[in-house]
Amino acid sequence: MNLQLDSLLTTTGEWLRGTGPESDIVVSTRIRLARNLASFPFTNRASAHQKAELEALLREKIARLDLAPALSYLIIGSLNALDRQFLVERQLISRELMNAEGPRGVAFDERETVSLMINEEDQLRLQVMRSGLALEEAWQDIDRIDDMIEAKVSYAYHEQFGYLTACPTNVGTGMRASVMLHLPALGLTREIEKVFRSLQKINLVVRGLYGEGSRASGDFFQISNQITLGKSETGSLAELGGVIHQIVTVERRARNVLLREKRQELQDRVSRALGTLQHATMMTSDETMELLSSVRLGINLGLLDDVSLPTVNELFLHTQPAHLQKLVGGSLDGEERNAARARYLRNRLRQQLQ
């Protein structure tokens, strides 16, 4: 299985492909559904025996799903800490699944668009990823997979409360839709706080790149629905989509203002960012994110043409701790890691410029 994981190293997966609608601002769209079976206690209350039984049952049902491309299954307990972190960085598993104990697993396809987690906080967490803004497409996909699974197992479903989940914050649709935005211009013009304040009337949550618990870094923000009860899936998605379009519009406006009024300063900023990435010998994760964010903005505004967007997206992922350690082939402590990160960035950007 390790071989298979390492083969992912050369790609970025679906969500960083850098394509799809509004992909200069919208990095990716993700929808997840929380599901449980009627005949088992929730994961936190299940015995080791029940968890093993459930894992075997769901794994077997998932293996028989008629999906193309087919899903591969990984037993989380059989992976070392580095490989688990690697899957988190690729957003194939949640941190909760990484840190949980007992029998648990994940099934995903080679394009990394679909991921099915077993024995997470809920027994089954379905996830579909798309590059760019694609809420409807992602919903159609996950809705179909959900139906295929439900034809094989009995979900815990309640006439009044809908799909039952371990935490009441997810009950009802069990759906969390997240859109990841890159908003560097709103950061530079200091309008970002204002934008988030204007979302006040809608129940949306703003988080950093790696979801719950991660702070916003590199001007990446994940916006997702909070309410799962009393609103239909399509209703929630339409609301979220409307807000995303508004944010995209104001980010684009802020970019145009910067181009018009501060072009020289902006050109200097993005060129310096690229220069630092090409020449520094020590680079922290935070600084990398900040500089890559500026470079990404520079590419999207036509201020830099010697680096491509897919390369920058790839560097965002490859400079994360687990990816970096797998790429250089060994575990590294903080300082070694910063040196290795700078070396990797230098080499990668040099290849690109040749």
Place this chain on the structure above:
Amino acid sequence: MSAMKCQFCSNPATLHLTTLTNLSEKKVVHLCDACAKQQQIVTEPAEPLNIPAIVHMLLGPHLSPVSEELARLTCPECGIKYMEFRGDGRLGCPHDYDVFQPGLEPILKRVHRAVRHVGKHPPHHQLNRERQAELLQLHHRLRQAIGVENFEEAARLRDWIREKEAADESSVG
């Protein structure tokens, strides 16, 4: 954001929690690492956020005190007590939504501003309903049989459950 100060001390805040509601209020909490740990929002540097602690911090004052009647509730199916649920925010089994319904509805109203599901329902659900109830019952009996070390009965129940689950699938699949 980096200029924000922790609300509990005056160190620079590294954690910013925001909930947006349309009850004309936005709750924003800024915390430094040390205070986040003290408030048990962050347990260990590498671990995810303690969601129940956050929910408690943001919503805590709004939740009414637990009545004695609610405090005594225990789910006969999974054995979780209502107070345990209130402690860590997680329910024990699907059955709890019925057993704890009087306590849950105010919480759901606060979190979702609704108490009734709208949207998708599982297309095979009607067909599965009686079987679900039956399976729950069988699993319960299986646990009891294991509890009293009646392994012969347990094996019989296990086979029965497997048979039923297989039948379920072939009839709805």
